Structures are given as structure tokens and as C-alpha cells.
Amino acid sequence: MILIPPEVAWLCFLFPFAGALLSPVLARIHPMLRDYGALFFSFLGALCSLMLVPYLFHLDKLPFESAFVWLTVPIELKVGVLVDPLSIVMANVVAVISFIIMVYSLGYMKGDPCLTRWWMWMNLFIGSMLLLVLSNNLLFLFVGWKMVGLCSWGLIGFYYKDEKKYWIGGPPPTKYTVPSHCGLKAMVVTSMGDVLMLGGILIMYSYAGTLNILELYETSAIWIPEMAKSSGMILLMSIMLLAGPIGKSAQFPLHEWLPEAMAGPGPVSALIHAATMVKSGVYMVARLLPIFYYGYWVAGCIEASYFFILIAWVGAITAFVAATQGMTALELKKALAFSTVSQIGYMMLALGVAGLTISNLEGGFTSGIFHLFNHALFKACLFLCAGSVIHTAHSIYMNDMGAIKKFMPFTWIFMLIAALSLMGVPPLPGFWSKDAVLASTLATHNYPLFALALITVVITAFYTTRFMGMTFHGRESKNMEKLKQKGAHLGEAHITMVVACGVLAIVIVLFGLVGLPLEHFFGSGI
Structure with a gap:
């Protein structure tokens, strides 16, 4: 197997950044050049990420670092890329799913007067997330972290003029919310x-003397016991470091911003929920996990266990x-947004229980990342199909839909496949990863955690059946009848939108058929 030099990791985020910068220039030449140019740069980022996949079969060559000196005063700080199994998996989840969403955007955003701004924000978002997951240094990672937050503001509030047709919330007496407020x-x-996470990073630096991720792992035998001498310091650092992922991944109690993020265009919802922003918190917890696992189980610092206890219960x-x-949405x-918050909770739970027993590291860690991977597929498909349905129904409310299956049979099939994976129906991939999360939770013998996770499985099946039924089945709503009378187009969306949903649905089925071997592959690689 030919291995591309791992330095290609730099290009994974540099290509989308270039696409963002060139969008206004290409728009001056020709709108079509701008649209397909943005798509091309996103494709190049995905291609570079895929070039790293063969390294998962050659683990002896990992981890790999490529860095340069960024700062010399007041300290010398090297920043660069870190290529290891976790960053490879995350980079491909981000880049490939994002590219499919970009293809979908060609049809969804067709004719929008602000397409230049759209393509710029989208590529900047993708590049920022790839920078985050490939960074070898916590400070460099934090730069990508904040850029992701900035892009979320720009895309959630994309319709910043707050025209009434873009409001969410309601109907009365429930209040409406405008896009600019949501962003x-x-x-x-x-x-x-x-802010709290940055404080935690600085506390870590004050003891470790480095922000390089590999160096933090290698020197943890020295600085963690030293930190433990200051009572409560490890606990304080744990809480501060977890505050960032809890906010970014919309975990309780900082979860209420995510449902309002639906004010953005449909592709933004898919991008935030499936490929970028909310996954960044899970990635951060996974990156920090080895440090606290060593601190608890090897160095014997009891305070380090609170990192796992806290994130497991929060999840x-x-x-x-x-x-x-x-x-009730x-x-x-x-409804899909609350589903995302809930499923991210499963990932956090899995990563939390990974450190609650000495033998559960591989099971918990693997199940959490495996569920992240599967969730990216089925949630991207769900949101893209939902965007197509909303396009056709001209309404965001499920009670304005009903019986849409007969107008959009392909969209129904694709969304059904994704919904069944969300419910954990075998042999779809959601079954394998959710089962792995439950098994790793049960292995800790923490029965309250397991009971809560198991009850949530039942509730997930209920709300999934509810939104599929209200959207595609039952009687036609008055809204649909009015649209028929007006002669509105009631059928499948633009071909690029249908193709994007179809590709995701096919991939979901294929990965489901190899679910168990895929889980073992994740376990051996990550």
C-alpha cells in the first residue's frame, strides 16, 4: 500500500482556507466559477484527508508530527499538525461529510443573493474544524476552536436581516426567534x-511547561503527581477544561443554544450537527482522556477520576x-437538534466510563468515537433530508407536513434509513455503536448510569417514530392542500440534494453490514 507523506495533513485545512479567501475573487469573474470553485477546494480538503487513511493500517508509522516555530517571545512555541489514529478518523469525518454537504448546498442555496458570503463561511468553517482536529498543540487547537465558534455565528445568523420567513420558534403563543439573535x-x-477551558489549558501549562499534545502525554508522569501536591488543583483543572467541550458540544446545562441554531440554512444545520462544531467537544475530551487516565490509574491521583465521573454524568x-x-418539539x-444533543451525550458518557475502571479504556474510548463516526453519517442524512422536506412544504413545522411520502419517495427512503440507524435498529451502524456504548457503561457496574442510558434508547425510538410519522405519513395537512391548489412544486428537491442524501443513505447501509468488523477496526486503530 502506497503511503502519501503525512505532511499532506497541512493541506487538509489549507485548501478550504484558500477556498474561503478566493470566493470573493472568483465571484468577480463568474458566479459559476465561485460556486464550483468553493466545491473544488472542499473536495481537495476531503481528498487530502482520505490520503491519511492508509496510515490506520500502518500504525508503526504513527504518531507523526510536523511543526514550525510560531513564537519565540516570551516563550518558544512550536505549532504544527499531529497525525495519529484519532486525528485521521476525525479529519475524515469532518472533510468527507462536509464535502457532501457542500454538494447539497449547490441545489439548496441556488439563487440566493448572498452566495459569495455563504461559500466563504462554509469553507472557513470546514478549514477551522480541520485545523482543530489536526493541531499538535493545545494553543494552536484553541485557535481553530475559536474560529469554529466565529463561523457558527456567521452561518447560524446567515439571514441577518431577520426577515420573517426565516424566523424559528412559534407558532403563537410560543415566541419567535430571529436568526441574528440565534447566531x-x-x-x-x-x-x-x-474562557474556562483556556484557563484550564494555562493551568496545565504552568505545571507541564508545554502545550504540545505528545509531550503532555510523555511527561505526565512528572507533572501530574506534582500538581496533585496542591489539593484541589487537578479537580479545578478538570472542571475548567471540560467547560469548553460541554459548551461547544451543547451538553447540559449549556445545551439550549443548539436548538436555536436551526435558524441557519439547512446545510448549516447538517454541518454543525454532523461534521463540525458539536463534535469538537467530543474530540477535545478524547484528546485529554489519556492524561487523566494516567493520572488516575497509574499515578494514583484520586482527583483525576473526577474528570471521568463529571463527563460521564453530564453525558x-x-x-x-x-x-x-x-x-415534544x-x-x-x-426535533433533530434535540436528538443531536442527546446522541452527543452518549458519546460523552462512553468517554467518561472509559476511565472509571482500569480495564474499560479501550471499550469506552472506542465506542464513543465509533458512535461519533456513525452519528455523523445518519445525522447528516437526516438534516439534509429535512432540508429537502422543508423546501417542499414551505414550513418548518411538522404539523404543516403529513403524507409527504407520496411526493418525495426517495427522500422518505433515505431519511427512513438514517432514522432507523438513529433508533439503533440492527444491522445499521447506529445499532453497533449504541450497543457498544451501553456495554461499556454496564462494564463499570454503575447501574444508575446504565439505567439512564437504557431509558434514553426507548425515548429515542419514540421521538424518531414521531417525527417520521408526522412528516411523511398520516393525512395531508391544510398547508399541503393549499400548496397543491396553488400549483406549487410538490416533489423531490434539486438533483444535487437528492444525490447527497442518497450517497449518505447508501454509506449508512454499507457500514451497517460491516458493523462488527468496523468496530474491531476502530478498537485496534484508535
Whole structure:
């Protein structure tokens, strides 16, 4: 197997950044050049990420680092890329899913007067997330982390003129919310956690003397016991470091910003929920996990266990609470948003229980990342199909839909496949990863955590059946009848939108058929 030099990791995020910068230039030449140029740069980023996959079969060549000196005063700081199994998996989840969403955008955003701004923000978002997951240094990672937050503000509030047709919330007496408010809320709420996380990073640096991720792992035998001499310091650092992921991944109690992120265009919802922003918190916890695992089980620092206890309970509570909220949501995308919050909770739970027993590291860590991978597939498909349905129904409310299956049979099939994977129906991939999360939770003998996770499985099945039934089955709503009378187009969306959903649905089925071997592959590689 031919291995491309791992330095190609730099190009994974540099190509999308170039696409963002060139969008205004290409728009001056020709709108079509701008549109397909943005798509091309996104494709190049995905291609470079895929070039790293063969390294998962040659683990002896990993980890790999490529760095340069960024700062010399007041300290010498090297920044660069880190290529290891975790960063390879995350980079491909981000880049490949994002490219499919970009293809979908060609049809969804067709004719929008602000397409130049759209393509610029989208490529900047993709590049920022790839920078985050490939960084070899916590400070460099934090730069990508904040850029992701900035892009979320720009894309959630994309319709910043706050025209009534883009409002979410309602119908009365429920209040409506305007897009500009939703974008600002997302940035403010997540920034609260970001500030605390930066404080935690600085505390870590004050003891470790480095922010390089590999060096933090290698020297943890020295600085963690030293930190343990200051009572409460490891606990304080744990809480501060976890505040960032809790905010970014919309975990309880900082989870209410995500449902309002639905104010953005449909592809933004898919990008935030499936490929970028909310996955960044899970990635951060996974990156920090080896440090605290060593601190607890090798160095014997009891305080380090609070990192795992805290994130496991936050994940379990979030999974349950968000699932109950999804049961009552009236807006289709909001129901999916609560579903995302709940499923991210499962990932956090898995990573938390990975450190609660000495033998559960591989099981918990693998199941959490495996569920992240599967969730990216089925949630991207769900949101893209939802965007197509909303396009056709001209409404965000499920009670304005009904019986859409006969107008959009392909979209129904694709969304059904993704919904069954969300429910954990075998042999689809959601079954394998959710089962692995439950098994790793049960292995800790923490029965309250397991019970909460198991109850959430039942609730997930209920709200999934509910939104599929209200959207595609039952009687036609008055809204659909009016659209028929007006002669509106009631059928499948633009071909690029249908193809994007179809590709994701096919991949979901294929990965489901190889679910168990794929899980073992994740375990051996990560």
C-alpha cells in the first residue's frame, strides 16, 4: 500500500482556507466559477484527508508530527499538525461529510443573493474544524476552536436581516426567534465555556511547561503527581477544561443554544450537527482522556477520576433530558437538534466510563468515537433530508407536513434509513455503536448510569417514530392542500440534494453490514 507523506495533513485545512479567501475573487469573474470553485477546494480538503487513511493500517508509522516555530517571545512555541489514529478518523469525518454537504448546498442555496458570503463561511468553517482536529498543540487547537465558534455565528445568523420567513420558534403563543439573535446566542454561550477551558489549558501549562499534545502525554508522569501536591488543583483543572467541550458540544446545562441554531440554512444545520462544531467537544475530551487516565490509574491521583465521573454524568443526563425535549418539539429541525444533543451525550458518557475502571479504556474510548463516526453519517442524512422536506412544504413545522411520502419517495427512503440507524435498529451502524456504548457503561457496574442510558434508547425510538410519522405519513395537512391548489412544486428537491442524501443513505447501509468488523477496526486503530 502506497503511503502519501503525512505532511499532506497541512493541506487538509489549507485548501478550504484558500477556498474561503478566493470566493470573493472568483465571484468577480463568474458566479459559476465561485460556486464550483468553493466545491473544488472542499473536495481537495476531503481528498487530502482520505490520503491519511492508509496510515490506520500502518500504525508503526504513527504518531507523526510536523511543526514550525510560531513564537519565540516570551516563550518558544512550536505549532504544527499531529497525525495519529484519532486525528485521521476525525479529519475524515469532518472533510468527507462536509464535502457532501457542500454538494447539497449547490441545489439548496441556488439563487440566493448572498452566495459569495455563504461559500466563504462554509469553507472557513470546514478549514477551522480541520485545523482543530489536526493541531499538535493545545494553543494552536484553541485557535481553530475559536474560529469554529466565529463561523457558527456567521452561518447560524446567515439571514441577518431577520426577515420573517426565516424566523424559528412559534407558532403563537410560543415566541419567535430571529436568526441574528440565534447566531449571537450560540457564540456567547459557547464562549463562556471557552474562557474556562483556556484557563484550564494555562493551568496545565504552568505545571507541564508545554502545550504540545505528545509531550503532555510523555511527561505526565512528572507533572501530574506534582500538581496533585496542591489539593484541589487537578479537580479545578478538570472542571475548567471540560467547560469548553460541554459548551461547544451543547451538553447540559449549556445545551439550549443548539436548538436555536436551526435558524441557519439547512446545510448549516447538517454541518454543525454532523461534521463540525458539536463534535469538537467530543474530540477535545478524547484528546485529554489519556492524561487523566494516567493520572488516575497509574499515578494514583484520586482527583483525576473526577474528570471521568463529571463527563460521564453530564453525558448521561444530557442524553436523557434532550431526548425528552425531542418528544415534544413541533419543528422538524428542532426535533433533530434535540436528538443531536442527546446522541452527543452518549458519546460523552462512553468517554467518561472509559476511565472509571482500569480495564474499560479501550471499550469506552472506542465506542464513543465509533458512535461519533456513525452519528455523523445518519445525522447528516437526516438534516439534509429535512432540508429537502422543508423546501417542499414551505414550513418548518411538522404539523404543516403529513403524507409527504407520496411526493418525495426517495427522500422518505433515505431519511427512513438514517432514522432507523438513529433508533439503533440492527444491522445499521447506529445499532453497533449504541450497543457498544451501553456495554461499556454496564462494564463499570454503575447501574444508575446504565439505567439512564437504557431509558434514553426507548425515548429515542419514540421521538424518531414521531417525527417520521408526522412528516411523511398520516393525512395531508391544510398547508399541503393549499400548496397543491396553488400549483406549487410538490416533489423531490434539486438533483444535487437528492444525490447527497442518497450517497449518505447508501454509506449508512454499507457500514451497517460491516458493523462488527468496523468496530474491531476502530478498537485496534484508535
